Amino acid sequence: MRFRSPAYTVFSILNYTFIGILSICCVLPLIHIFAVSLSSKAAATANIVNFWPVGFTLDAYMQTLGNDKFLQALMIGIERTVLGTAISMTIVVMAAYSLSKSNDRFKGRNMYSWFFIFMMLFNGGLIPTYLVVSNTGLYDTIWALVIPNAVNVWNIILMLNFFRNLPAELEEAALIDGAGHLRTVFSIYIWVSMPAIATLSLFTMVIHWNSWFDGIIYLTSSDKYPLSSFLQTIVVQDNFAQTGVDPEKLEQISNRTVKASQIFIGALPILIVYPFLQKYFVKGIVIGSVKG
Amino acid sequence: MNKLDTGAASTSSVPSGKKASRAASYWKRTGMLHVLLLPAVIIALIYGYTPMLGIVIAFQEYEPWLGIRNSPWVGLEHFEYLFNYPDSLQVIKNTLIISGMKIVFQLIVPVLFALLLTEIAKSWFKRAAQTLVYLPHFLSWVILGGIFVDILSIRGGLLNRFLAVLGIDPIFFLANGDWFRIVLVVSDVWKEFGFSTIIFLAAIVSIDPSLYEAAEIDGANRWKQVLHISLPSILPIIIVVGTLSLGRVLDAGFDQVFNLYNPLVYEKGDIIDTFVYRIGLLDAQFSFATAVGLFKSIVGFILIVISYRLAYKLANYRIF
Known part of the structure; x- marks a missing residue:
């Protein structure tokens, strides 16, 4: 310890306590909802569940996982996440490769850069975007959720910075061996960039899993909703009629515990990938904040 | 080559x-x-x-069956309406109040938290705290909206039960406009403060340790060191983060408001983005909603340009 004054010791104790409490507060809501989801209907309706299940039961999860509509939304959510990430990352890697070339080797690079950066700063807004998506045949298909947002300019910037830091010999060797740009990027660059690609993919997956608004405006019925949009209609709009829970069974298990279980299942994929995310995002933010 | x-x-x-x-x-x-x-x-x-x-449909009376080419032009009518229509003025006011409060607290809390966290000597404790406070950033407002609606419920929600223990009457957080704004700011800070801390922590770590050593030799206690070394050293970053967030002052958080609000709090909780959604997509007033959206985009664009200029002037920061 560098500081030994009594005042600092007092401060230290208070500081540990304060930070400890504050940190726990950041997950308490999640713990609460998890506890509710594992509690009996009686306990949940009596409002006695805090952070530990009362009258432990898996009924709510049984109900949720036995609900075809929920399972369908879950599958569409996964489909959307996988498809969206694959499309977006392919486009990002290809664009980043070209933009990672220096200005004198790739004339026109500057023009492309501004083309993308301007898109970051200005957009047409909700209604015109909605009209364009509707008029290009994507309306009411899963493509409306994965194509319009595929060009992630921020990911392109991070990826091209990564490519720039690869040794120049790598590309020179490939070119001497007669590989074109296409082969260089797909059979060499993507393999040596796997850590960066994995990281950006993880973040893209989180964005897709969490997106709910596009599903609600571009898809016409809740049968086609990915999980986030589906949860939005039940949880926020409280629209239980659409969710396929049998009203009689609902009596037995209380809509509160079922809701809680659905919310928790929606959050689960994020909780699972969180340790991997945490490993990278600190680095990513710091890289991103340094002038590229 | x-x-x-x-x-x-x-x-x-x-x-x-x-x-x-x-x-x-x-x-x-x-x-x-x-x-x-x-x-x-x-x-x-x-x-x-x-x-x-x-x-361009912001300057038309757009009808979907006529298309952009055949819809009649109305000039600036929608913009005039925007500035004379009491609802839209209220919405702009709400947006500024809500996002202004968010910007202020989203700057103060992370800086304080970063300074306090630096004083934690046990690295396992520090790491554990960081793991917990970064987490909410990654959860969507659909999930968190569902959780908060449950916790803030007047009928036995967790928070109201806690207040009851303290002898405070239940508060209808999501139905009273003033409380709703407070809920928006607090829950937004709760979700993002940890993540915003990262950049300040990085700035504190990069401070030259010899500065502290010299100060210690001169007899400065830890409080004096924070006041005269840590704070001035990270001031440029604070200025950059603050000015850049000014550029987003018209984004009061669509996802959050949309997932927490209800007609009872429209008066004080409705923001530009939710307003555009309702009048545009639910009431199908495409042109008026586009005009509101365009107004927001243009002001937003100007603010971003100004804030980047300011960040450059005040802290010598350039993104490109």
Whole structure:
């Protein structure tokens, strides 16, 4: 310890306590909802569940996982996440490769850069975007959720910075061996960039899993909703009629515990990938904040 | 380098004449680079730039069955309406109040938290705290909206039960406009303060340790060191983060408001984005909603440009 004054010791104790409490507060809501989801209907309706299940039961999860509509939304959510990430990352890697070339080797690079950066700063807004998506045949298909947002300019910037830091010999060797740009990027660059690609993919997956608004405006019925949009209609709009829970069974298990279980299942994929995310995002933010 | 580049080949026809041959060799070297950019450019043109042209409907009385070409032009009528319509003025006011409060607290709390966290000597404790406070950033407002609606419920919600223990009457957080604003600010800070801390922590870590050593020799206690070394050292970053967030002052958080609000709090909780959604997509007043959206985009764009200028002037920060 560098500081030994009594005042600092007092401060230290208070500081540990304060930070400890504050940190726990950041997950308490999640713990609460998890506890509710594992509690009996009686306990949940009596409002006695805090952070530990009362009258432990898996009924709510049984109900949720036995609900075809929920399972369908879950599958569409996964489909959307996988498809969206694959499309977006392919486009990002290809664009980043070209933009990672220096200005004198790739004339026109500057023009492309501004083309993308301007898109970051200005957009047409909700209604015109909605009209364009509707008029290009994507309306009411899963493509409306994965194509319009595929060009992630921020990911392109991070990826091209990564490519720039690869040794120049790598590309020179490939070119001497007669590989074109296409082969260089797909059979060499993507393999040596796997850590960066994995990281950006993880973040893209989180964005897709969490997106709910596009599903609600571009898809016409809740049968086609990915999980986030589906949860939005039940949880926020409280629209239980659409969710396929049998009203009689609902009596037995209380809509509160079922809701809680659905919310928790929606959050689960994020909780699972969180340790991997945490490993990278600190680095990513710091890289991103340094002038590229 | 350039000689090597000619090896990078995509086939092209044999050119005639010097100029043509230079063009051909340029194409040979860089053609594939353009091709690789093509998917991104096409999608950006269709879904990024075409909607920018679509904002012309803000100056029309757009009807979907007439299309942009046949819809009648009305000039600035929608904008006049925007500035005379009491609802939209209230919405702009709400947006500024809510996002102004968010900006202030989203700056103060992370800076304080970063300074306090630096004083934690046990690294396992520090790491554990960081793991917990970064987490909410990654959860969507659909999930958190569902959780908060449950916790803030007047009928036995967790928070009201806690207040009851303290002898405070239940508060209808999500039905009272003033409380709703407070809920928005507090829950937003709760979700993001940890993540915003990262950049300040990085700035504190990069402070030259010899400054602290020198201060200690001069007899400065820890409080004095924080006041005269840590704070001034991270001040440029604080200024940058603060000015850049000013550029987003019209984004009061659509996802959050949309997932927490209800008609009872429209008066004080409705923001530009939720307003545009309701009048545009639910009431199908495409043109008026686009005009509101355009107003927001233009003001937002100007603010971003100004804030980048300011950040550069005040803290010598450049993003490009």
